[in-house]
Amino acid sequence: MKSLLAILALSTALTAPGLAMARPVTLTTTMTNYGGDGAYLALYVTDTSGAYVGSLWMAGGKSKYYEHLSDWYRATGGDPAQINGITGASVGAGRSLEITLDLADALFDAGYTLHVDAAVEDMRDSPNEVAIPLTSAGAGKAVAGRRYIASFTYDM
Amino acid sequence: MIRAFHRWPGLLALALVTILALSGAMLAVVPAVERIAAPQAEAGLTVATLATRVQAAYPGVEQIRRAPSGQITAYWFDQGTPGAAVIEPTTGLGVASADPNQVERWLTNLHRSLFLDDTGRIAMAAGAAAMLVLAFSGIALVARRTGGWRHWFARLRGPLAGRLHVEIARVAVLGLVLSASTALWMTASTFDLLPDATATPVFPAEVSGETGVSLSDIDLLQTTPVAELRALNFPYRDDATDVYTLKTDRGTGYLDQGTGLTLAWADLSGWARLSETIYMLHTGQGAAALGLVLGLMALGVPVMGVTGVLVWWAGRRGRPRIRANRPARQAETILLVGSEGGSTWGFAATLHAALTKAGQSVHVAPMSAFAPESYTRADRIIVLAATYGDGDAPASAKGFLDRLAALEQAPAAPLAVLGFGDSSFPAYCAFAEAVSAAANAKGWAELMPLDSVDRQSAQTFARWGRHLGQAMGLSLDLAHQPVLPSTRALSLVSRRDYGADVQAPTAILRFALPPLSLWQRLTGAGFARFQAGDLVGILPEGSPVPRLYSLASARRDGFVEIVVRKQPGGICSSALMALAPGDTVKAFLRRNPGFHPDRGRSPLILIGAGTGIGPLAGIIRGNRRLRPIHLFFGMRHPGSDFLYSREMPVWKAEGRLVRLVTAVSRGAQPNYVQDALRAERAEVARLIRDGARVMVCGGRDMAAGVADALAEILAPSGLTPALLKAEGRYVEDVY
DSSP states (O other), X not given: OHHHHHHHXXXXXXXXXXXXXXXXXXXXXXXXXXXXXXXXXXXXXXOTTSOEEEEEEEEOOOGGGGGGSHHXXXXXXXXXXXXXXOEEOOBOTTOEEEEEEEEEGGGTTSSOEXXXXXXXXXXXXXXXXXXXXXXXXXXXXXXXXXXXXXXXXXXX | OHHHHXXXXXXXXXXXXXXXXXXHHHHTHHHHHHHHHSOOOOTTOBHHHHHHHHHHHOTTEEEEEEOTTSOEEEXXXXXXXXXXXXXXXXXXXXXXXXXOOHHHHHHHHHHHHTTSHHHHHHHHHHHHHHHHHHXXXXXXXXXXXXXXXXXXXXXXXXXXXXXXXXXXXXXXXXXXHHHHHHHHHHHHXXXXXXXXXXXXXXXXXXXXXXXXXXXXXXHHHHHSBGGGEEXXXXXXXXXXXXEEEEEESSEEEEEETTTOOEEEEEEOOHHHHHXXXXXXXXXXXXXXXXXXXXXXXXXXXXXXXXXXXXXXXXXXXXXXXXXXXXXXXXXXXXXXXXXXXXXXXXXXXXXXXXXXXXTOOEEEEEGGXXXXXXXXXXXXXXEEEXXXXXXXXXXXXXXXXXXXXXXXXXOSXXXXXXXXXXXXXXXXXXXXXXXXXXXXXXXXXXXXXXXXXXXXXXXXXXHHHHHHHHHHTSOOOOOOOOOOOOOEEEEEEEEEEEOGGGTOOEEEEEEEOOOOOHHHHHHTOGGGSOOBTBEEEEEOTTOSSOXXXXXXXXXXXXXXXXXXXXXXXXXXXXXXXXXXXXXXXXXXXXXXXXXXXXXXXXXXXXXXXXXXXXXXXXXHHTOTTOOOEEEEEEESOTTTOOTTTTHHXXXXXXXXXXXXXXXXXXXXXXXXXXXXXXXXXXXXXXXXXXXXEEEEEEOHHHHHHHXXXXXXXXXXXXXXXXXXXXXXXXXXXEO
């Protein structure tokens, strides 16, 4: 169910090619012990020009706090339709978030970038916490975030 | 009904509201501490100047935030490493860590969600809702108890737990209502149930594409004082499409990083403003003093929880189970009970048991269940009615008078009304009187005239029972035994006898203090703490009904002293009068705070006759602060029943007693204590005008005579005994 909706969410922005050709991708986000409440995370994709393509996941259920995920919020205007059905709980300090999605093949090696915006109550907002190009070669390679994320990987 | 709305939410939500209140009280200190610790910006400092200073100190600055406390925090990146600090506005330099305080975070999470996230938030919101229900039902109860809104801060009487509960509540309720209602608003806001989202302007489609405008050249930053700042976000480095984002008390806007022009602006919506005000009222963030006041009021909640449970438990323990209660349609006797705290139910149970034993079929019900159409076989209807507050119907009698007034015709079965109350209250048995008057007005036949039982006197109840038995043609023995505290053996130390020559054998009996358990010493229970005017219950051999005597000594005196007069046929007084030193009686202590001298320094006028001198003598003996005491004492003959005649001159010499006026009723010119008052009318009126307090102890007739005399004496000054009673300046201990 989750993966189907993820495709749908993406398909609104990604025009048809290769919708049938998708593969399961596991996104793993591990938080540092930043000493605060649960972090809100927005995972989304931009194209070569930096334009917003679609959202993959929203960790954090209360829309009134989404404005703190400022890049995502600016790109979407906070539109709840962008994350309809792909929303989960916020991620606590030191915890991991693992999600598996069916992502279209066309997203890889085509200049798309996966972004993670992060925000924690009473702490700094960290838009663009992670920005990682989606390539076949980059799969499985962990990158660290700027402030809250200890490591982020996508595995195919 | 209202009581149930107070009791059950209170008991169910006790733990929850206690956690809410305690954590809230601790959190309430935070804004004040932060306000004191935060380096404050100088007056007139603009956002442009502040931002320039911060940027000079931290070139990688991304965001500057200002908390309502005035604390300014900057967030920056320095060569890829994130940094943050509390900023000293005059220099732009960091002075303290910006990391959240872990204790505060822990308390906040406990306070709003019990660490259970949304489930916990809903539970805590339910706690806040319970708090609101408690507050409003409590307000209604206090208003009823004190006799209306105008008497909100009236003096309270009754047991300590109940008084403490109301004393705290009537001050703290305002803060609790504010805290609880704002909490519910905030919960609704958190769950997106309110249209109070921050309005963000649409991001500008086009920017100048230039970068590098100096902060001091941006008009809006130049004109915005730091006091209005919420947050300023800097554009990403090397991203010419990005902008400055400014949030102030008025709204949010985007500023061009090349031209400094305002590209878009959105004002704060009315809802958002309202939500922010509510947030401030709840947390004290931006209103530190209010926060402290609310926190202090919240501390009352645990105390009210404990005292509330004590009040409930005491009421519950005093309520007996009625066995073999007959249905209304089959009963010959209908027994209707109007009880507030439950003690009147005890009397009803005794009466029910005695009547049932005498072969009657009896139906007991609360007065609020009055349903005359179903009393088809009833031969008589008996009403036992307490009074609540200023003459109101007690809890279980709500609606009785309305229903009676609505009847076309009074029930055929005749009615007897017995009032229960405390004669130290101005509205003694007022509700029973109202019931009796309403019944008379309806033309309801009378089985027995209205009577009253003062302070749960089992003796009076037994006497009334004998009269009822006569009216019903059967022998009725009402041995009412309220739930008794455990008794102690008191051993007689000495006795002084008076009055044998005037046919009023009277004795001052002095008992040794009974040994106390450690628990009693620690808690002041039983005989560990008492003063003159408290009551000692004596349980005579061969009778389950205790008799109450006023104490003539305090704990400090080191003995238990009472004054007893032998009553013809009285089991208890006969037993006491027969005691020889070394003999013991079973006794318990009952506090009587309504008949203690207040802590003031104004003069006391003590009025008593016969054995009524007991507590008054105890008060004089304990008058170590030498407060001016005037004693009016009525006796039969100074040669025979002048109680405490040996001590009086000593007390006068020591200054414990200023003036002694005696009235002698046997002799050439019979003179009663009320006559003595009238003879001294000028002095008495002057003392009372100047704030003196009157305490009367003795028989009913004497007390009535004294009240009449005082009414006469006070009439010219516009005062009445009832007015003094309402102020707590006229108290009686009448038997």
